[in-house]
Amino acid sequence: MPHTAQAPTPPPSEGRAAHPDHLGHVIFITASAAMGGFLFGYDSSVINGAVEAIRDRYDIGSGTLAQVIAIALIGCAIGAATAGRIADRIGRIRCMQISAVLFAVSAVGSALPFALWDLALWRIIGGFAIGMASVIGPAYIAEVAPAAYRGRLGSFQQAAIVIGIAISQLVNYGILQLADGDQRGEIGGLEAWQWMLGVMVVPALLYGMLSFAIPESPRFLISVGRIDRAKEVLAEVEGHGIDLDHRVAEIDRAMRGEHKSTFKDLLVAGGRFKLLPIVWVGIGLSVFQQLVGINVAFYYSSTLWQSVGIDPSSSFFYSFTTSIVNIIGTVIAMVLVDRVGRKPLALVGSVGMAIALSFEAWAFSADLVDGKLPETQGVVALVAAHVFVLFFALSWGVVVWVFLGEMFPNRIRAAALGVAASAQWIANWAITASFPSLADWNLSGTYVIYTVFAVLSIPFVLRYVKETKGKALEEMG
Numbered sequence: 001m002p003h004t005a006q007a008p009t010p011p012p013s014e015g016r017a018a019h020p021d022h023l024g025h026v027i028f029i030t031a032s033a034a035m036g037g038f039l040f041g042y043d044s045s046v047i048n049g050a051v052e053a054i055r056d057r058y059d060i061g062s063g064t065l066a067q068v069i070a071i072a073l074i075g076c077a078i079g080a081a082t083a084g085r086i087a088d089r090i091g092r093i094r095c096m097q098i099s100a101v102l103f104a105v106s107a108v109g110s111a112l113p114f115a116l117w118d119l120a121l122w123r124i125i126g127g128f129a130i131g132m133a134s135v136i137g138p139a140y141i142a143e144v145a146p147a148a149y150r151g152r153l154g155s156f157q158q159a160a161i162v163i164g165i166a167i168s169q170l171v172n173y174g175i176l177q178l179a180d181g182d183q184r185g186e187i188g189g190l191e192a193w194q195w196m197l198g199v200m201v202v203p204a205l206l207y208g209m210l211s212f213a214i215p216e217s218p219r220f221l222i223s224v225g226r227i228d229r230a231k232e233v234l235a236e237v238e239g240h241g242i243d244l245d246h247r248v249a250e251i252d253r254a255m256r257g258e259h260k261s262t263f264k265d266l267l268v269a270g271g272r273f274k275l276l277p278i279v280w281v282g283i284g285l286s287v288f289q290q291l292v293g294i295n296v297a298f299y300y301s302s303t304l305w306q307s308v309g310i311d312p313s314s315s316f317f318y319s320f321t322t323s324i325v326n327i328i329g330t331v332i333a334m335v336l337v338d339r340v341g342r343k344p345l346a347l348v349g350s351v352g353m354a355i356a357l358s359f360e361a362w363a364f365s366a367d368l369v370d371g372k373l374p375e376t377q378g379v380v381a382l383v384a385a386h387v388f389v390l391f392f393a394l395s396w397g398v399v400v401w402v403f404l405g406e407m408f409p410n411r412i413r414a415a416a417l418g419v420a421a422s423a424q425w426i427a428n429w430a431i432t433a434s435f436p437s438l439a440d441w442n443l444s445g446t447y448v449i450y451t452v453f454a455v456l457s458i459p460f461v462l463r464y465v466k467e468t469k470g471k472a473l474e475e476m477g
Contacts, residue, residue, distance in 0.1 A: 026146065026237050030153045032210035033140045034160040036096060036133030039103050039203055041164025043126050045298045046196055047072075048319055049172030052303055052312075053183035053193035058116045062436035069299055070433040071120050072127035077425040079131020081418070084139070086132075091224075092140040092217045095132060100208030102129035104201045111190065111198030143217040146238045155334050158398060162330045164203075165298060166323035172196050172302075173316040181313040222252050265412045266419060275419075276412070281464050282404055282420035288457040289400045290427035292353055293450035294392050296435050297322055297385065307439065308364065308381065309372025318382060325386050329393025341469040342399045342406075346461050349395020354454035356388035361447035396457075406468040 047069055055065050087095045106126030113119035137157045145153040179185030179192035187195055218237075221230035231244040238247070268274045296304065301322060305315035336345060363381035366374050373381060408416040438446040
């Protein structure tokens with residue numbers, strides 16, 4: 001997510017816009033698969049509540065702390081890069097079950113670490129599960145959703161991610177209250193931050209159980225020759241009135257005709273290591289999405305507010321309200337993206353983020369009085385932080401993934417998406433790993449840097465990004 005973004009998947013064979021006989025069943029299947037997105041959002045954000053406690057427990061500096069927080073992104077990158085191949089070999093459902101097990105193991109291990117090194121190891125394992133979930137959820141939903149409902153059902157994944165972020169902050173806030181506002185306060189023999197990380201075992205187990213209640217993807221079943229079972233699943237999700245033999249043949253024909261794009265396809269003809277311009281645009285979108293500092297709001301917001309004098313309980317509450325704003329912005333984007341277009345939303349978001357970030361930079365430039373920001377600057381910082389998240393969520397948080405799913409020509413789409421997603425994980429890691437040290441250096445200056453990237457994204461979108469609204473994927477050149 002990252003802002004935690006999920007990797008989109010090119011739609012499978014279109015089929016007919018069939019209306020399923022049991023839409024409720026299809027929604028259940030989709031929602032179950034989207035639980036991976038919920039865990040993606042939850043795990044990405046839950047560490048926010050434990051940052052200061054981990055710093056205090058292990059007596060570490062900002063640089064080491066940042067590596068422990070950011071190291072999960074290494075697992076994310078590996079999980080995302082390998083999930084597709086694993087799913088093609090053992091199936092989508094088995095991948096979900098592996099991811100659920102890894103989530104659960106990571107939750108227990110992170111809650112009961114022996115030392116800092118194994119806490120980092122459990123975070124890498126959890127990151128691997130996040131990476132898998134970020135790919136498998138959207139892929140599975142795209143493959144089982146009837147064409148008439150694919151867009152709306154596909155949005156379940158992004159909705160689940162932002163809900164997971166919000167719930168993690170709410171749970172963290174509740175645990176902190178039980179510990180009398182102390183992140184290291186004891187509850188049942190464990191410190192509060194350990195409970196925060198351990199509670200994720202509950203949704204992980206739920207995800208695992210739900211994976212046993214939903215069918216395998218028809219595309220995978222056909223690919224391994226289980227035609228009769230594929231027909232049963234197609235009848236479940238697309239209705240019993242369709243010609244099942246025709247649909248199976250259609251899906252099989254589409255899979256055989258798919259071009260397996262490689263990195264070589266992304267290079268300019270005759271040029272060594274010179275990427276096509278459209279690939280650079282995709283990389284630019286991915287990188288700008290992260291360099292505005294959005295993940296600071298989800299990984300470090302509690303730490304940020306405490307550093308300017310807000311008490312831990314209030315800082316956790318503000319982290320929760322920020323995540324609610326994130327949900328609202330995401331819903332706005334989902335409503336508007338097909339109405340006003342992708343490019344206008346991106347531009348509005350860039351302008352809004354730049355203004356909000358500049359106000360944050362101004363607020364944090366004030367000298368602390370008794371360890372706190374002056375009242376005016378404190379209010380401005382809180383309001384600006386929420387406005388920043390709102391403008392990000394209603395624009396770049398959703399629009400970038402829509403662009404990346406649509407902007408590339410068919411022959412390079414899969415490989416180009418892989419490169420763009422990798423660039424996003426790298427940029428995400430850079431922001432996550434650098435924030436604690438940058439904040440120690442100059443918190444206001446750090447937000448000036450984020451502001452500059454938000455401003456630079458405006459001419460980038462105006463000059464290089466083309467609108468994709470209303471265009472068929474085959475029109476992209």
